[in-house]
Amino acid sequence: MAKKGLGYYIVVRALMIIPTILILYTIVFILLRILPGNPILAVVGTRNIPPEQLKHLEHLAGLDKPLIIQYFDYLWNVLHGNFGVTLASPMGVPVINYIATRFPATLELTIWGFTFSVIIGLVTGMIAALKRGSKIDTGMRIYSIVAYTLFIPWFGMILQYVFGVILGVLPTGGRIDPRISLQTITGLYVLDSILTGNIPALISSIKHLILPGLTLGIVLSGAYTRLVRNNMVDVLSMDFIRSYKARGIPRYKITWYALKNAFIPVITLMGLQFAILLGGAILTETTFSWPGMGTFIVDRIEYRDYNSIQGAIIFFAFFVAVISLIVDVIYALLDPRIKY
Amino acid sequence: MPGYLLEIRDLVVKYYTLTGVVRAVDHVSLKLKPGEWLSIVGESGCGKSTMAYSIVRLISPPGKIVGGKIIFDGRDLLGMSARDFRRILGREIGVVFQDPMTSLDPLRRIGDQIAEVYMTHLGMKKKEALEKAGEVLERVGIPRDKISAYPHQMSGGQRQRVAIAIAVALKPKLLIADEPTTALDVIVQDTIMDLLQSFKKEGTSILFITHDLALAAERSDRIAVMYAGKLVEEGPVEEIVDNPQHPYTRGLLKSVPDLWGPKKIESIPGYPPDLRSPPPGCRFHPRCRYADDRCRREEPVLRCLGEHCVACHKAGSSGVEG
Ligand SMILES: Nc1ncnc2c1ncn2[C@@H]1O[C@H](COP(=O)(O)OP(=O)(O)OP(=O)(O)O)[C@@H](O)[C@H]1O
Ligand code: SF4
Ligand SMILES: [Mg+2]
Numbered sequence: 001m002a003k004k005g006l007g008y009y010i011v012v013r014a015l016m017i018i019p020t021i022l023i024l025y026t027i028v029f030i031l032l033r034i035l036p037g038n039p040i041l042a043v044v045g046t047r048n049i050p051p052e053q054l055k056h057l058e059h060l061a062g063l064d065k066p067l068i069i070q071y072f073d074y075l076w077n078v079l080h081g082n083f084g085v086t087l088a089s090p091m092g093v094p095v096i097n098y099i100a101t102r103f104p105a106t107l108e109l110t111i112w113g114f115t116f117s118v119i120i121g122l123v124t125g126m127i128a129a130l131k132r133g134s135k136i137d138t139g140m141r142i143y144s145i146v147a148y149t150l151f152i153p154w155f156g157m158i159l160q161y162v163f164g165v166i167l168g169v170l171p172t173g174g175r176i177d178p179r180i181s182l183q184t185i186t187g188l189y190v191l192d193s194i195l196t197g198n199i200p201a202l203i204s205s206i207k208h209l210i211l212p213g214l215t216l217g218i219v220l221s222g223a224y225t226r227l228v229r230n231n232m233v234d235v236l237s238m239d240f241i242r243s244y245k246a247r248g249i250p251r252y253k254i255t256w257y258a259l260k261n262a263f264i265p266v267i268t269l270m271g272l273q274f275a276i277l278l279g280g281a282i283l284t285e286t287t288f289s290w291p292g293m294g295t296f297i298v299d300r301i302e303y304r305d306y307n308s309i310q311g312a313i314i315f316f317a318f319f320v321a322v323i324s325l326i327v328d329v330i331y332a333l334l335d336p337r338i339k340y
Numbered sequence: 341m342p343g344y345l346l347e348i349r350d351l352v353v354k355y356y357t358l359t360g361v362v363r364a365v366d367h368v369s370l371k372l373k374p375g376e377w378l379s380i381v382g383e384s385g386c387g388k389s390t391m392a393y394s395i396v397r398l399i400s401p402p403g404k405i406v407g408g409k410i411i412f413d414g415r416d417l418l419g420m421s422a423r424d425f426r427r428i429l430g431r432e433i434g435v436v437f438q439d440p441m442t443s444l445d446p447l448r449r450i451g452d453q454i455a456e457v458y459m460t461h462l463g464m465k466k467k468e469a470l471e472k473a474g475e476v477l478e479r480v481g482i483p484r485d486k487i488s489a490y491p492h493q494m495s496g497g498q499r500q501r502v503a504i505a506i507a508v509a510l511k512p513k514l515l516i517a518d519e520p521t522t523a524l525d526v527i528v529q530d531t532i533m534d535l536l537q538s539f540k541k542e543g544t545s546i547l548f549i550t551h552d553l554a555l556a557a558e559r560s561d562r563i564a565v566m567y568a569g570k571l572v573e574e575g576p577v578e579e580i581v582d583n584p585q586h587p588y589t590r591g592l593l594k595s596v597p598d599l600w601g602p603k604k605i606e607s608i609p610g611y612p613p614d615l616r617s618p619p620p621g622c623r624f625h626p627r628c629r630y631a632d633d634r635c636r637r638e639e640p641v642l643r644c645l646g647e648h649c650v651a652c653h654k655a656g657s658s659g660v661e662g
Contacts (some may be wrong), residue, residue: 239442246396246437247457247506248430260447336490337446 121224
């Protein structure tokens with residue numbers, strides 16, 4: 001019965017992705033048309049171009065059609081897996097080509113940032129809870145607030161300055177040393193280096209990931225520290241922890257059981273945090289010249305490249321929605337009390 | 341020295357709260373023989389749980405055991421290392437708590453939680469431990485196939501049976517039960533009491549904590565009555581029920597509805613004192629109708645006549661009417 005329930009739950013959650021993305025697309029579509037200018041004007045810039053040629057270019061890009069037609073045309077294309085072609089220089093390149101190289105970069109950064117944030121958050125939160133009321137607890141609380149309120153570009157620049165400029169131990173931009181050639185398979189450089197047994201590429205790509213990964217990770221970890229600490233304190237005062245003690249169960253095991261119970265609400269936060277990652281990734285990527293979806297979107301905004309921006313955002317939103325669906329399913333599987 | 345299983349000597353436990361020091365257990369001594377059922381009875385807040393948790397060293401800040409000794413089976417429980425103590429806990433002493441709804445881990449199957457004590461204390465492999473878990477489940481009256489159920493899939497009474505199963509899994513010498521039936525309805529209460537009694541028959545001593553003197557009287561060998569952190573009367577169950585000496589014990593008996601007070605049900609007037617600043621002299625004096633000047637000044641000591649002990653200036657000799 002539970003199995004059937006879970007399947008049903010997954011289908012319902014999956015169907016809910018459709019309206020979410022439709023709404024997001026609509027908002028992006030409207031915002032882009034409100035911005036002054038259009039892709040053609042952005043490319044032409046201040047050059048003088050005969051009006052009929054301008055008309056012709058706009059016609060080629062489909063910008064002379066009524067807005068409502070443009071809206072549904074693009075939607076129709078996306079439904080068929082076609083994200084359109086770029087509308088600004090270089091013109092006519094399928095947007096999916098950009099996504100194919102940019103998305104793995106963002107995914108790799110996101111995975112690292114996410115992993116850093118969860119590890120840092122769990123460790124700091126757990127220590128704070130176990131040392132509740134001590135100076136360590138206070139320190140962790142301050143950490144959580146400071147981390148939470150850090151502004152990514154500012155914090156990223158400090159890390160770049162300290163580790164890149166003063167200490168000179170870590171690169172401050174890019175994904176890999178340009179002199180190293182790496183055969184890409186998945187587009188995730190660390191994974192590709194391992195798959196192809198390319199040690200120099202592995203070292204270089206990890207080095208490049210540390211600073212942006214830490215920047216994103218630390219900023220996102222603040223929320224975890226706080227949540228893990230508070231949950232853990234709650235759980236540690238629960239009756240079943242006392243029962244475990246009264247059965248002579250070793251302390252480390254009890255701590256593990258407490259952590260598991262404290263972790264349940266954290267999983268929900270993980271789903272939510274993934275959505276925030278889009279914003280975090282844009283800021284981190286621009287700070288560290290990371291060639292991912294974030295920098296791509298920012299570049300393309302200058303060109304008013306409607307198709308690229310719409311495509312990138314829809315793709316990313318779809319990805320985030322799928323991840324949060326997976327997180328929810330994990331949550332449901334881990335907590336036997338959840339009823340679908 | 342006749343063989344006592346448990347000896348509590350002059351135990352003092354305090355809670356250091358922001359608003360003052362709570363003297364929750366104040367120089368209490370108790371003894372329990374092997375195979376005996378001793379009930380500790382008293383109103384809410386008189387220190388019963390504190391006393392029970394002291395035995396298993398579950399008093400945590402702001403609480404602190406500040407004095408006394410607890411000897412279990414010839415060993416000094418409060419003096420031993422945490423490691424040594426953990427070997428006794430769960431193996432030679434089992435504990436059942438009041439609220440079955442919260443005393444099991446919600447994320448783990450009950451079979452795993454039961455099996456864990458076999459694995460921890462006897463070093464059993466998981467498979468064998470689960471086998472034993474199934475046996476002990478059946479012993480407490482729950483079908484073996486519930487072994488893979490989660491706590492939330494069971495009723496309160498069933499969960500309390502599971503908690504008891506875990507506590508008695510290794511056939512402990514002592515079972516401490518802190519109001520194990522208070523959260524359950526009356527019919528379920530009775531079956532749980534039967535279950536506890538069946539373990540007593542197998543040789544387990546029982547330290548039973550309750551605010552319900554009638555419930556205690558049905559099953560106990562001996563009863564200890566606590567008031568405001570003090571032991572006020574203690575003795576064999578017949579003595580306590582038929583020949584109570586302390587006015588508080590009498591009050592408790594009279595407030596029992598159908599068994600001992602068929603004509604009029606009286607409850608004891610007033611409330612127990614604040615244990616941060618208990619009254620001087622006899623702590624019961626503000627509520628006692630026999631109280632006199634001496635009671636207000638001088639604290640009565642526990643005096644014993646045979647097995648029956650009582651702490652009241654007017655007990656035994658004269659004064660308190662029958
Ligand atoms: N953690 C704590 N912090 C401060 N005071 C406490 C704490 N635990 C218990 N006390 C106080 O110690 C006294 C004895 O409490 P205890 O829980 O032992 O009583 P009890 O007889 O078990 O009562 P109940 O029937 O309500 O369970 C009470 O006055 C209570 O307020
Ligand atoms: S000592 Fe005095 S006040 Fe206390 S119970 Fe006995 S008669 Fe009452
Ligand atoms: Mg209690």
